[in-house]
Amino acid sequence: MDWDRLKTFYHVATAGSISRAMDTIHLSQSAITRQIQSLEHSLKTKLFKRHTKGITLTEQGSYLFEETEKIFADLNSIEKKIVEYKSVPTGNLSINTTVAFGSMWLSPRINEFIHEYPEINLKLNYSEDEQDMLRQDYDIGLWMRKPRHLDLVSKHIATIKYHIYGSANYINEMGMPLRRSELNSHRLITYGIGKPSPLSDTNWILKTGVKKNQKNRRPHITINNLYGLLVAVETGAGLAALPDYMAQHKAHLVKVLPDIEGPSYDVHMVYHENLKGSLKLIAFRDFLMNKISQWRF
Template identity: 45%
Template sequence: MDWDKLRIFHAVAEAGSFTRAGDILHLSQSAVSRQISSLEESLATKLFHRHARGLILTEQGELLFRTAHDVFAKLATVEGQLKDAKEKPSGELKVTTTVGLGSSWLTPRIREFLELYPDITVNLILADRELDLSMREADVAIRLRQPVQADLIQRRLLTVHYRIYGSPDYLKRYGMPMTPDEIGGHRLIVYGEEAPSVISDVNWLLDVGTDRPGARRPVLKVNNIYGLLLAVESGLGIGALPDYIVHGNSNLVQVLPDVPAPSFDAFFVYPEELRNSKRVTIFRDFLIRKVSEWRF
C-alpha cells in the first residue's frame, strides 16, 4: 500500500471532502481525487460514497480509516519521542480542556510557558467533550473529573469550588440576599439540561434555603459555563460559578459566602506512552507551579 496515498486518504476521511483535504495538504482538489481513485483501483474496492454535499466512507473505507488512524497516531507518538530525545524540548504539544477553564485560566498563562520554552508549539483545543488521548486527539488534558481509563496517567491538579455571584448593578437594583431563604426572591441563572457537569446536582442554587426542592424557576438556563458567567455579569440575575472563572473579576460580587457549595477535583492527564516525554513533563510542572502561585 502506497504510504503517500494512504496519507492522502486519511486526510480526506478526516476532512470529508477533496477540497478541504487539498487545502490541508497543499494539493489541488483534482490531485487529491486522482490519488484516492488510484488507491481504490489498487485495492479493487470503493472507499468513499460520493455525494453532492461531501464524502462518506464505505464499510471498507471505515475499516481502512480506523487502521490508518491508529498507525498515524502511533507514528506521531514516535515522532514526539524522537524530538524529546533532544536536550532541548521542542515540537508541538496538543493540550485540551474545557472551554471555561481553558479560556479563563489556562490561555492567559500559555504566554509565560512559551517564553520559557520557545521551541515548543502549543496547540490548545478547548472543548466541553472529552477528546480521546489514546487516539492522540490530544497529548495531555486537564479534566474536571477523575478519569477512569486504566491506561491514562493522572495527577490531581487542583480543587475547584462553586460560589454564588451577582453583579454590582444587579445587587444594587434588587438588593443583597442576607439569608439562604432570600435566594428564592431573586432572579436565578442556572445550567441548561444539556450542560456538561462534573457535579451530581449542577443546579443546586435552585434549592438553596428551601425545603421544597424543584419549586423555584430560573429566569435563564444556559448550557455553557462562559455563557452563564456573561449572563451574571450583565446584571440579569444571580448564578453559581466555579472560582477559576471569576477570580479577580471586578464585575462580580460574592453572595452568601457561608452557604455550603459543591466542589470537585481537576486532574492533569496523559497517556502512558508519553510518560517520558519532556514536553509533557515540563508542561505538567509548569501547571503545578502556576496553581501553587494562584490559590483557587
C-alpha cells in the same frame, strides 16, 4: 501498498470529504480522486461510499482507517521523541480544555509558561467537546472528569468548587441575602441547554434551601455557557452559581451566602500513553502543578 495513496486516504477519511481534505494535503480534487481510485484498485475493494451529500467509509474502509490511524500515531510519537532528544523542552505542544477553564484560568497564565519555555510552541483549543482531543490528536487535555479511554493517562490536578456570586452593584440594588430562603426574591441566572456540565446538579441554586413540599425556584435568565453566566453576573443581571476560579480576581464580585458550597468536580490532566517521558509534557505538567498550588479559593 503505496504510501502516498495511503496518506491521501487517511486525510480524506479524517476530514470526511475530499473538499475538506484538499486544505490539509494541498492536492487538487482530481488528484485526490485518482489516488483513492488507484488505492481501491490495488486493494480490489471499495473504501468509500459516494453520496450526494458526501462520502462515508465502507466496512473495509473503516478497517483500513483504524489501522492507518495506528500507523500515524506511531509515526507522530517517533517524530516527537526524535525532536526531544535535546535537553531543552522544544517543539509543538497542543492543549485541549473547556472554553471557561481555558479562557478564565489557563490563558492568563500562558505568558509565564512561554517565557520560561520559549522553544515550545503552544496550540490551545478551547471546546466543550472532549472528543476533540481524540479526533485532532491534541497532546494534553485538561478535562473536567476522568477519561473513559484506556489508552489515556490521567492525573488529578485540582478540585473546583462552586459558590453563589453577584456584582457589588446588584447587591447594592437588591440587598444581600442572608438566608437561603431569601434567594426566592432575587434574579437567578442558571446554566441553560448545551453541552453536558461536569456537575451532577448544574442548577443547584434553584433548589438549595427549598423544602421538599415546595417547588424549585425559576430562573430569570438561562445561558448555555459559563463565560456567559460570568458576564451576566458582572453586569448586574442577577446571582449565579460560578466556579471559584472564575471569580478569584474579580474584585467587584461578591460571594453570596459564603457558607453554602455547591457541588464540586475534579480536573484531570489527560495525555496519550506514548507521551510519557516527553520533556515538553513534563515541563507543562510541572508548571501547571506549581500554578495550581497557588490557588486561594
